[in-house]
Amino acid sequence: MAEIQPIRGWRYGPELSPRIDQLVSPLFDVVSPKQREALYQNPLNSIHLSVPRGADAAGAARARLHEWEQAGVLRQDELPGIYAYYQYFRLPGSSREYCRKGFMCHIKATDWTENVMLRHENTLPGAVDDRAELLARTEFQTSATHGLYRDDAFELEPYLDEAMRNPLYETEEDYQGARDVLAVIQDVAVIRHFQRVLAARPEVILADGHHRYEGSLVYRQARRAAAGAAYTGHEAWNYHLMYLTNAAADDLRILPTHRLLLDLPGIGTPAELLGRLEPYFTILPLEDPYGLPERIAGKPWAFGLYLGEGEAYKIRLRPEVHAQLDWPTTPEVKNLDLTVLHYFVLEKVLGIVGPEAQRQWPGVAYVRNFPECLTRVDRGEARAAFITNEVSMAEVERVCHSGAVMPPKSTFFYPKTIGGFLFSSIADAETTAPFYDAFRAAE
Incomplete structure (x- = not known):
């Protein structure tokens, strides 16, 4: 069962x-070096806390955090709450505006073996x-990870919609083109209802933020070991800041991540690559490389292949050879x-084995x-591009429930959450806040 708690969130002050x-x-694992340098120029940008720099980066973040707290740059809300977070966005080539609805709160950081939090990728x-x-x-959480719970009845969305009538703040447009809106729910009865709904779910799927979540686990384990017999399980450092969205919603988008091959070991020419692919794939030449995504859309085990100078192919695995896939993993992963x-x-x-x-x-x-894939092959920066379909939410759920993980960079949940909208503290002082006991009593 998933255990969530409201938080007294830390936010930028009303003047800011x-x-x-x-x-x-952007989150630490998607921000580009160029974006970082531009953001570092603003002395108040949240990147100084989430992706600090310097010989002692973590120490620099701590010093800046204390400076911001003392100067009132960041202020803690007086009352605990669950923070509604909506992201409005469009996809390329579509006029439809999506709205991904969710909320941020603390969730108890459970070990993978407890099967409350399910992962779908490995970490570094x-x-x-x-x-x-x-x-x-x-002792500060600078950006929420993204978790998925399933609620086909959509019990929580009406409360989120109501909160959004009085937003705390919103972006005009973030770095990825989305509009982000934050609101807060501080009604005790409603918060307890959120707790009951999440507690009734057998698990939460970690969509994005595996490294940050596992970092919380490592820190929690260290603190638990140091606490010894005094450990209660209620300490604030047992909890992790998470953005939770409903896996049943149709505004949950997963974009494809293509494979750009910078090298083709042992292969001299495009014709030789095609010859080596032929025993496993049917190969269909195409005239327009920009039509590759449409030609493979919805077709299992189908890929676009671009070799440069307009040379494009649709390739699709021969069904009879799939049985040769002998990696020691689950059928759910083998079918991806x-x-x-x-x-x-x-x-x-x-020949890259395993x-x-x-x-x-x-x-x-x-x-x-x-388009970047095609451009980089044409420039000679890569030798081939393999264009892929997106992974479906159903596939993510099946793999997670099978207990296995996907190949690297399988999912790109879009849009990403942003850093700087909401922070949370896991310092010891938070453990003694009166509301912690009140909401534990509601379990």
Whole structure:
């Protein structure tokens, strides 16, 4: 069961709220070096807390946090609440405006083995250690991870809609083109209803933020070990800031991430690559490379292949060879398009054997922008681009429930949450706040 708690959120003060567009930032794992440098120029931008820099980056973040608290740059809300967070966005080529509805709160950080929080990808130890150190030094959560619960009855959305009638602030347009709106629910009865709805769910799927969540686990384990017999399980550092959205909603979008091959080991010409693919795939030449996404849309185990100078193909796995896929994983993972691509292209054709070797191989780049894939091949920056379909929410759920993980960079939930909208503290002082006991009594 998922255990959530309201928080007394930390936010930019009312004097700065009108400038919120200048204060928010992309998440640490999607912000580009160019974006970072531009954001660092603003001394009040949230990136100084979420992606600090310097020889002692975590120490710099801690010092800046204390400075901002003392100066009133950041202020803590007086009452606990659950924070409604809506993101309005459009997809390329469509005039429809989507609205992803969700809310931010604290959720108890449970170990993977407890099967309350389900993951669908592996993490990199270095990135986890970085997040854990930042959390240990600041005791401050700078950006919410993204979790999914399933509620086909949509019980919580009416309360979120009501809160949105009085927003705290909103962006005009964030770095990815979305409009973000934040509101708060502080009604005790409504908050307890949220707790009951989440407690009735057997699990939450972690959509985005695996490194930040695992960083919370590492920090929690260290604090628990240090507490010894005094540990209660109610300490504020047991909790993690999460943005929760309903997996049943149709505004939950997962965009494809294409594979750009920077190198083709042992392969000299495009004709040789096609020859090595032919035993596994049917190969259909196409005249217009820009039509590749439409030609593969909705077709299982189908991919676009671009080799430069207008040379494009639709390739599709021969069904009879799928049984050759002998990686030790679940059927749910074996059926994924990207597993097929990684096994039959990276392993069988290119000789990069096994998921771990492929994760470490520098010859592949993960690119979300389709035209960028074609451009980089034409420029000679890459030798081939494999265009993929998006992963469905149903596939994500099936893989998570199977207990396995997907190939790297399988999902790109869009839009990403932004940093700087809401912060939360897990310092010891939060544990003794009167409302903690009140909401624990509602469990």
